[in-house]
Amino acid sequence: MTPPLPVLTEALQACLKEAFAELPRLTGRWCDRVLTVLYEHAMLIPDSAEKHRLHEALTSLKKNRSTIEQQLAPAVSRAVMEELRPGGASSEGGRSFSSLSFDELELMGDSQVQTTIDSARVHQVTRLACESGFSDFSARFSTVQGFAAVKADRNPLRPEVFSQTLIKLMQGLPVDGEARSRWMVHGAHPLGDELQALYMRLGGQLARAGIAPAAYAVLSAPDEKSGRKADVVQLNAAAQNQAAQPGAPKHAAISSVLTLDHLHRLLVGEYDDSFPAPSPFDDMQVAAASHAEFSHTVPAAMDLLVELKEKGAGSAATPGSNGPQRINGVAAAVTPLSPETAAEISKVRARFKTEAKSLGQSLAIEVVGMMISQMANDTRLLLPVRSFIASVEPAFLNLAVADPRFFSDKSHPARRLLETITGKSLAYASEEAPGFEQFMKDLVGIAVALRDGPTHEAQHFALLLELFEQLQARQAAQASQAQSRAVQALLQAEQRNLLAGKIAAEIRARPDYVGGSRVISAFLTGPWSQVMANERLLGEQGGLGARKAVYSLTLGELLWSINIEQASQHRKRLVRIIPEMLKAIREGLLSIDYPLEKSKDFFDELMAIHQEALKPAAATDLKVVSRARLEKEFAAGDEGRDQHWMAPTEAQDSGFMDNDLGMDTRPLQDEPGDAPYKPSAAAIGADVVDSLHLKVGDWVELMSDTQWLRAQLSWISPYYTLFMFTSDGGRQHSMTSQVLQHLLKIGLVKVVSQRGVLDGALDSVARTAVQNSVQTKDGN
Known part of the structure; x- marks a missing residue:
């Protein structure tokens, strides 16, 4: 049975504390053993030239030993903590020959090639020497990390973290390359032995704490x-x-x-x-x-x-037949x-x-x-x-x-x-x-x-490439036009939504933003901020000509009219401005294709407020509500103000997937009271991109209309608030960063390929x- 989370946290902290405390002693023992091995090889080898090189490596290690002992333990500790950081790497600290790319090799010099080989040998020999101890320790540590199955590559104390950190430290020392190479060659097995002892110690500590080993994943039989x-x-x-x-x-x-x-x-x-x-x-x-x-x-x-x-x-094959598919x-x-x-x-x-x-x-x-x-x-x-x-x-x-x-x-x-x-x-x-x-x-x-x-002949392949691209372009032309329309719609939506967010904050900060109800507040910081954002963008692009910012002016009149105490004292003015104000509000909503039926609650609430203000005795019993109180009261009702809104035409052109999918993408709130920190859409999008290394061209499988589709990430908005995928036939699937994050979390979007097949080969x-x-x- 898996222990409760507090026990796991305590066990993890205790394990790391023990490992970090042991690092200085481990480093000292490793230096002793490498000096001994170098001396023994120098005594036994008959080749005088190699004997001389071993003696030089021995002398150099003695000279730099204090630096290694002082710097290795802190460097390993930093690498381990970096591994544990949310979104943090299977990092530089763990980089080995398994991450070498074909393209990197071409850019290397001869010395870098030799260093890569030496580093690979250190990783391999070290891992083999401590394999048994690491297997048991990693199984228990996976439980501590909350994994049901063993994930050795997620263990921040895996051998590669130690060996790569040691290699980076040695590369930074003022030491001859041949001497450093001999340290690496003769120091790999001693490092593995020291890690074996460390893993046995840490594994025993976890066992005494009652931490059971996680199970190793078993592959099912092939279908x-x-x-x-x-x-x-x-x-x-x-x-x-x-x-x-x-x-x-x-x-x-x-x-x-x-x-x-x-x-x-x-x-x-x-x-x-x-x-x-x-x-x-x-x-x-x-x-x-x-x-x-x-x-x-x-x-x-x-x-x-x-x-x-x-x-x-x-003819179609008979179902269940063994003939060709x-x-x-x-x-x-x-x-x-x-x-x-x-x-x-x-x-x-x-x-x-x-x-x-x-x-x-x-x-x-x-x-x-x-x-x-x-x-x-x-x-x-x-x-x-x-x-x-x-x-x-x-x-x-x-x-x-x-x-x-x-x-x-x-x-x-x-x-x-x-x-x-x-x-x-x-x-x-x-x-x-x-x-x-x-x-x-x-x-x-x-x-x-x-x-x-x-x-x-390369030219023959060039002709075939041209032919193949022409064949594939038959379907691509129409898809390209659809994608261009979708990108334009998404860019327009992102610009408007980002500006609408700023306008909503401006509205809440206005001194006359003191009256109204939750419905009114949600409308002003939601749809109406979108209307004003669209108006400003058109004005910046010259789309309004000399026309004044009508909808921005309407906002002032609207805020005045819902202040019942103030409006009730000027009922003639209220009666005069209501028709033009309602007309302007409806025109504003139509300007962004906002469905009028969705604003019915707002108009009903507005009419009720105006009727109250027109009553002769209404003013005597009213009090002005402070902005601080309104902010607190309306916070829960303004959920829509931070949500990305798309006009129907924009949603249609871009295949927009929103919360109509029945998903709750709001952050969980552990305690009642003040709302928790809510990252912006841009921050969420940037985190998705960074944590998954997503880039345009990556392939995913996503659930759409109860069917799995293979789709390619074809566009990311400049501020990371919107993502667009393209599936077969040029069909677009766009979504906000919040929706993408949620779909990834629940497995309705799965990354299939982030590295080209040829590059990977x-x-x-x-x-x-x-x-x-x-x-x-x-x-x-």
């Missing part, structure tokens, strides 16, 4: 769809591991080609000269060989779809790769590796193979798309051995083609989604063109290169 996914994974994994043959060297599974150093050299162009330019005769041979082998990799389902496309026929009566463009097709792809890759003329070409082949495999196993993509990507691997292998710019140039046509295809495919949440059939037909044409064309290649570098070094 039919995930089973199909597993087939693709397995087949691609088989294709990728063809090199591991019986009798291969001990470390055959570890690529000696794909290391971080080699990959860095490929990206910065050091291997460009090793990609010989083919002669015209070679061009013909390559094209012929590529066509012969690539023809085996294009699944038969593609030919079927081509035929169906020409005939325009195809059908989309709107047409077979899916690409079925899961058969073992035969996977074997053919494997043979093509093996032939390219055998015929590679240089290390650069061998590396390019390996990178493309891993990149395609990663993309073909990316579960964000539907199975037909993933199978298509796997089937066109030979075309990209052919390009890779001829044009190394594919890796270093983000604008290379072949990379842009993959990015565009995978990006467009994220718009489809299922194979039954409208438009997916046509999308797959377009991919069939691309696949055939890649099979038949000169895929060693290349990042995975970079991380694998780091891992290979570490393991290759350890294996030597």
Whole structure:
């Protein structure tokens, strides 16, 4: 049973207190052990040059030991507290080789590459050395954090926080790079041992406090769809591991080609000269060989779809049948790769590796193979798309051995083609989604063109990219116009709502804002502030010409008329201004398309006040109500004044989703009395963007009209108060920051993709290169 929240809070604080108290002693013991290890290695190693370097590292560590002991504990404490901060990071303190991106690698220098490898080795060795203690401690600490399942990556005391903080500290010391590298290499295991002891101690403390370990999440058995996914994974994994043959060297599974150093050299162009330019005769041979082998990799389902496309026929599959899945009566463009097709792809890759003329070409082949495999196993993509990507691997292998710019140039046509295809495919949440059939037909044409064309030429990919974009633009033109209208409507609404908020505050601060009722107050700080905001904006844009601010003047008369004590003393004036005032109010509401029926309560209340003021004896019994009292009385009734209001036409143009969904987006109030702090819409929007790293182009799944839709974040307003998503067919879904925050919280909006499929695949290649570098070094 999970202890109540106060116990958890006390346990967490006690755990952190114990860890922070132990940090100085841990640092001292670590320095002692590293000095001992360096000395022992210096005594045993026969190489005099390396012995000298170890002695220099030993001397340097002795000189800087006091600095390390003074600074490491506070630095770790700060990193841990940053991890615990709401919205705070899985942060810089925990950054390891697992976060290295392909693009970052190109910008690194040689020394940074080596530092990255050393850092990765420290993280790995440290984690392995303390794995058993950390597992038990993390399970209990997850309970302390309030998690039902173990979330080791959310543990602020995880090994990476310690190791990365130590590395950053060492990098800031005035120490030779070789000495620092030896500290890292020989200090990783001692750090892991010290953390193992710390975790055992902290885990025991939590156990004595009665904190039970959280459960480890168990993956459910795959359904039919995930089973199909597993087939693709397995087949691609088989294709990728063809090199591991019986009798291969001990470390055959570890690529000696794909290391971080080699990959860095490929990206910065050091291997460009090793990609010989083919002669015209070679061009013909390559094209012929590529066509012969690539023809085996294009699944038969593609030919079927081509035929169906020409005939325009195809019967629906029988429900429950094991035949190919059908989309709107047409077979899916690409079925899961058969073992035969996977074997053919494997043979093509093996032939390219055998015929590679240089290390650069061998590396390019390996990178493309891993990149395609990663993309073909990316579960964000539907199975037909993933199978298509796997089937066109030979075309990209052919390009890779001829044009190394594919890796270093983000604008290379072949990379842009993959990015565009995978990006467009994220718009489809299922194979039954409208438009997916046509999308797959377009991919069939691309696949055939890649099979038949000169895929060693970048220009061929440029032409295919242009063709594909033109095909996709058929539906995009109308959607683009709709999106432009929606953005214009939302921009107008945001400007008006922000200004209306300021005007509402101005109204409440007026000296004549002392009378009326809750209904009147809500109207003035709600709809009427919108009317005045719209009037001011039109005036600023020259839309009113020389016309005076009629509705601002009407406000003064309205406030005067609802002050019963004052109005009752000037009944003739009240009778004279009422008709024009009511006319101006109705015109003002119509100017923003505000439904008059929604203002019925206001007009009824206003009429009652005016009737009271026109009574002869009304003035004698009335008292002026103070503004402070009104503010307190009306606070609960002014809920609408801070809500974003959209005119019906604006809501229609932008697909506005509001609180008609039945959601309560007001902040919870723990205690009665004064209202709690309520962040502004802009502050909420900024927090959503920062905490989730949301940006235009991200894909989500959202619930709309009881159906799940795949939609792309297409626009964020300048002040973060409004967000707009676009789903299939250019349909818009806009909402306020409060509504988005609530939908995210209750799971009716789910972020699907924030990193491009191709970028993610290349990042995975970079991380694998780091891992290979570490393991290759350890294996030597």
